[in-house]
Amino acid sequence: MALSHAILSALTERPCSGYDLAKQFDGSVGFFWHASHQQIYRELTKLEQQGLVTAEAVPQEGRPDKKLYQVTEAGQALLRDWIAQPSKGSPLKDELLVKLFVGYLVPPETAIAMLQQERSHHAATLEEYQAIEQRYFAKPAAMTPAGQFQYITLRNGIHYETAWLTWCDETLATLRSMNQGQGE
Amino acid sequence: MALSHAILSALTERPCSGYDLAKQFDGSVGFFWHASHQQIYRELTKLEQQGLVTAEAVPQEGRPDKKLYQVTEAGQALLRDWIAQPSKGSPLKDELLVKLFVGYLVPPETAIAMLQQERSHHAATLEEYQAIEQRYFAKPAAMTPAGQFQYITLRNGIHYETAWLTWCDETLATLRSMNQGQGE
DNA sequence: AGCGAATATGCAAATAGTTGACTATTCACA
DNA sequence: TGTGAATAGTCAACTATTTGCATATTCGCT
Numbered sequence: 043m044a045l046s047h048a049i050l051s052a053l054t055e056r057p058c059s060g061y062d063l064a065k066q067f068d069g070s071v072g073f074f075w076h077a078s079h080q081q082i083y084r085e086l087t088k089l090e091q092q093g094l095v096t097a098e099a100v101p102q103e104g105r106p107d108k109k110l111y112q113v114t115e116a117g118q119a120l121l122r123d124w125i126a127q128p129s130k131g132s133p134l135k136d137e138l139l140v141k142l143f144v145g146y147l148v149p150p151e152t153a154i155a156m157l158q159q160e161r162s163h164h165a166a167t168l169e170e171y172q173a174i175e176q177r178y179f180a181k182p183a184a185m186t187p188a189g190q191f192q193y194i195t196l197r198n199g200i201h202y203e204t205a206w207l208t209w210c211d212e213t214l215a216t217l218r219s220m221n222q223g224q225g226e
Numbered sequence: 227m228a229l230s231h232a233i234l235s236a237l238t239e240r241p242c243s244g245y246d247l248a249k250q251f252d253g254s255v256g257f258f259w260h261a262s263h264q265q266i267y268r269e270l271t272k273l274e275q276q277g278l279v280t281a282e283a284v285p286q287e288g289r290p291d292k293k294l295y296q297v298t299e300a301g302q303a304l305l306r307d308w309i310a311q312p313s314k315g316s317p318l319k320d321e322l323l324v325k326l327f328v329g330y331l332v333p334p335e336t337a338i339a340m341l342q343q344e345r346s347h348h349a350a351t352l353e354e355y356q357a358i359e360q361r362y363f364a365k366p367a368a369m370t371p372a373g374q375f376q377y378i379t380l381r382n383g384i385h386y387e388t389a390w391l392t393w394c395d396e397t398l399a400t401l402r403s404m405n406q407g408q409g410e
Numbered sequence: 411a412g413c414g415a416a417t418a419t420g421c422a423a424a425t426a427g428t429t430g431a432c433t434a435t436t437c438a439c440a
Numbered sequence: 441t442g443t444g445a446a447t448a449g450t451c452a453a454c455t456a457t458t459t460g461c462a463t464a465t466t467c468g469c470t
Contacts, residue, residue, distance in 0.1 A: 044319065044321055044324065045456080045457095047321075047324055047325075048324045051324050051325075051327050051328045052327075054328050054331070055327065055328060059417090059418070059419090060418070060419065060420095061417060061418045061419075062417095062418095064418095071327070072317070073318065073323075074318055074319070074320045074323035074324055074327070075318075075319050075320070075323075075324055076317045076318075076319065077457085078457075078458065078459085079418095079419085079420095080420075080421080080422095080457090080458085080459085080460095081456080081457065081458085083419065083420060083421095084420085084421095087420095102417090102418095102465095102466095103466095104417095104465095104466065104467075105416080105417050105418080105465070105466060105467085106417055106418050106419085106464065106465040106466070107418080107465085108417080108418060108419090109418085109419080118331065121328065121331060122331050122332060124325075125325045125328070125329070125331060125332050125336070125340075126332055126336055128343065129321045129322045129325065129340065129343075129344070130321055131347065132318070132319060132320045132321060132322075133256070133260045134257065134258055134259075134260075134316070135228065135258070135259050135260065135316060136258045136259070136316045137228055137231075137313045137314055137316060138313045138316075139257075139258035139259075139379050139382060140228065140231055140232045140235050140258055140259055141235075141308075141309045141313060142375055142378050142379055142382075143235050143236075143239065143255070143258070143375060143376060143379050144235045144238050144239060144305065144309070144372075144375065145309070145371075145375040145378070146370075146371040146372050146374075146375050147238070147302065147305060147306050147309060148306060148309050148310055152309070152310055156309075156313065159312065159313075160313070163315065182400075186330075187329075187330035187404065188328075188330050190330075190400065190404060191326055191327060191328065191329040191330050192327060194326050194329070194397050194400060195323050195326055195327050197393060197396060197397070198323060198326075198393050198397075201389040201390070201392055201393040201396075202386075202389055202393075204389065205385040205386055205388065205389035206385070208385055209381060209382050209385040209386075212381060212385075213378050213381070213382075216366075216374065216378060220371065220374060229426080229427090243447090243448070243449090244448070244449065245446095245447060245448045245449070246447095246448095248448095261426095261427080262427075262428065262429080263449085264427090264428085264429085264430095264450080264451085264452095265426080265427065265428085267449065267450065268450090268451095271450095286435095286436095286447090286448095287436095288435095288436065288437070288447095289435075289436060289437085289446080289447050289448080290434065290435040290436070290447055290448050290449085291435085291448080292447080292448060292449090293448085293449085
């Protein structure tokens with residue numbers, strides 16, 4: 043199932059501890075997948091039992107010892123096969139859109155405030171992505187294939203956030219004109 | 227939790243049977259929420275026990291009898307309160323992006339084929355949305371508030387699909403140039 | 411010394427979601 | 441008459457996810 047694949051993908055990109063993996067899922071991987079740390083550890087145990095990853099205890103200084111996880115050959119082969127299979131679509135679940143579906147139940151000011159909040163959240167995320175783009179992907183043509191594929195996922199995020207902002211602006215304009223229409 | 231809210235929203239828009247509700251979740255509501263019909267019936271039972279919806283048996287001719295569900299005053303009040311609360315963000319889970327994160331594991335031709343398939347899927351969805359827009363929302367300014375809010379959600383879908391298409395085209399161009407770069 | 415934060419890991423219960431299977435009614439068609 | 445499709449609904453087992461909680465180490469600060 044997809045969490046195992048997401049974990050294998052993240053570890054293929056960079057072997058790391060369970061803790062760091064969870065931080066990846068809060069960070070860069072979190073844009074296109076997410077999981078709680080409890081889930082991640084649970085899945086890592088399974089993957090290890092299946093021989094798809096190895097766990098190696100690494101003593102550290104100044105911090106607790108950690109377990110370094112890396113993908114085995116079998117793990118990578120499984121990932122390769124999975125990549126080549128048709129992807130399942132990703133059905134959306136968006137609370138804001140559910141709310142807007144019956145947005146007429148609340149005053150327009152409420153809806154407007156909701157959209158403004160949503161807009162500022164997406165604007166902040168877009169800025170974050172653009173900062174990453176500038177910092178790490180300033181010269182895409184000069185990057186390794188691995189880097190280029192990572193950039194591709196970042197570009198998806200940038201398009202996504204841009205589309206949300208465009209829609210927020212359009213919707214705010216609509217709501218404001220509805221509000222004025224009702225003020226008469 | 228959100229499925230109950232999604233059901234209350236759908237029933238507020240139009241009281242209907244469990245079967246029709248499931249069809250709504252396969253159709254228009256399915257763009258921003260989804261649930262299996264088993265889940266829907268289960269949730270309806272709960273909502274009825276909580277006094278948030280009523281179920282009324284309706285005899286029919288030429289088809290089995292049905293249960294018509296509608297939202298109670300309490301249900302609508304709960305929905306109104308929920309709408310006014312801050313929305314939780316909707317973390318994404320996208321299998322294709324996981325695959326592309328480690329896309330270098332497969333030949334570029336495989337990645338290109340993946341993107342082409344994805345592109346055609348999004349193009350078809352966009353066409354569907356645009357057809358709905360033309361058919362039901364040709365004159366947004368002349369619509370009821372309820373209709374306008376529905377149109378707002380449709381517009382989100384249109385922006386979303388458009389962004390995906392743009393990104394697919396951009397990514398296909400990238401992959402093709404990577405493929406040519408490697409062909410040397 | 412104790413506390414909080416960061417690093418590092420893990421268990422368990424409850425809830426949410428998926429999948430499989432099933433029943434019943436009605437209609438249309440071979 | 442039997443079959444398949446559409447309408448209409450239900451039960452159950454399994455998987456995935458969320459939430460709460462916990463342990464341990466190390467560091468820095470009061």
